[in-house]
Amino acid sequence: MLDKKSFLILALVFMLSGMGLASQSYASELERFDIPLNSPSFYEDWQEPTSLYGKPLEVAKAKLVTGIYEGQPVIALRLIMSAGWHSYWYFPGAAGIAPRFEWGASPYFSVGEPLFLPPKRFKEPGGPTYGYDGDTVIFIPLTFKGAFENRDETAFSLSLTLTLGLCKDICIPASFTFSEHITLKDIRNSLDQKWVSNALTALPKPSNDELFVKEISFFENNLQVAIAGENLTRPDVFIAGRDGDFFDEPEIVSKSSTLWIFSVPAVPVDGDFSGRVLEFVVQDTSGAVFQTRRVQSKKSVNE
Template identity: 30%
Template sequence: MKRSGLLQNVTHFLVLATLAGYFFAKPSEAASSEWTVVEGGEVRIVAAKPQADGNIPAILDIRLKPGWKTYWREPGASGIPPEVTIDAAGGIDFSGIRFPPPQTFDDGIVRYVGYDHSVALPLTLKRNRPGDLALDASVFLGICKDICIPVQAALKVSLPERLVENPLERARIDAAVAALPAQPDDSFKVASAAYDPKVATLSMDVGLPEGADPSSAEIFVAGPPGFGFGKTAISITDGGTILAKVPVKPPTSGGALKSGSVLVVVTSGDRSIETALAFD
């Protein structure tokens, strides 16, 4: 009986040691940077193992304190859009940031577009060589409350060939991708678009999902560097679609707004789409 009890105790110890190894060793193996902490929140990068095609799932993870906000890709006249640069020498190429649907904030003085809650922005990354990788990122963004605080962070993530993923952080990445706007379909799309440079106005005819409330639809526009976009005016057409007119402010150096260079996000209820605009 004593020997049986001893074996049972040893077995319990081994089980507990295994569980402890899982819960306490995993975070050290997770592919995430340290948090950079500022007054209104904190920021880090989380990455997963490279996939078979070389793509690397990853997010810029922005945690905000209550009452603080951060910005979308086209934040308005006073905002600071997130910027990320990554050193390709670490074996990773970077081609852009993706954004979930934003909100418009307007206090009567300043109008800007962004988020009033913690948000994760998927990063488009791809390995450019075999072996262990190093994600060496420089991040610049703004978070604001009564004042706006520029945040500059150097974030480093090691991606060894034998990386063991943290399932909770991989779930965080997957949730961020799932929150992105969908591609248009026949039930929800920009039916047509046009740009009139004489009056500097971009027009869109948008078909909303069946049963959607047109008055609740929102449209967000981003374009080439130097172009600014004003407050969108939305009206309901006789055909049940919405007509959106967006004032465009060209850069002082001039330049044409070309078809395919403007990205639009349309939200309606709990659905959203994102597409590049084609116009004459």
């Protein structure tokens, strides 16, 4: 039987061993997400979400990082979810909870529309949903007002409440709360700029001759979508409409190196898609593009 002194020594050995294992695990996580081990920002300011009942949820973590995008300040909201959990795109699909952003009022800047990475498709009993798992990021551009653009060292307050759905077997409404005091100098000299710049390359670009939605029509509860481009390999299409619109998984009608035609079973919330403008994210091995297109009312899409 151990005496008190021996017991304390043994407990200390186990505690130090555990710290070593935890450090190794954390270092592996840093390497997995290509964040330098000496990046101080990774170790600070991560937030865990809370449920609507105020209880912490240990299934995700998020933080705000800053950088420059096309010459303007940008906030990157980085979200990491545990294995098996996912969140949603701004158009969540058949079910789910789209992210909602509530910003604190500021006399210094205005907030642009969030920029989302191309989503993934998740199969659900009621139909496909669209979102993200693992490690993802949402970008929010900032526009500073008037003379404040030249006040690099003046601190300003940045506050945000993000509400979103975190889902596995069930979907849990959750929220993150952020409150930061930063300066324009901090943003322009961000230690995270390299990571932000790399992540920004995954954003959908404007459609172009290499990849675009050529035509779309609606007939008998099906959208027919023609995706055109150069050297098409395996394009996929995600459609965003109004709340309540339903888009099933695209089915391939025909394909070639320059044109793929999909049939998408769809139910409009208002009875008809004809004449409406829908938003598209089209992804192929060459990258992803974003486009809006007005729906035609005819039976088929012709090459």
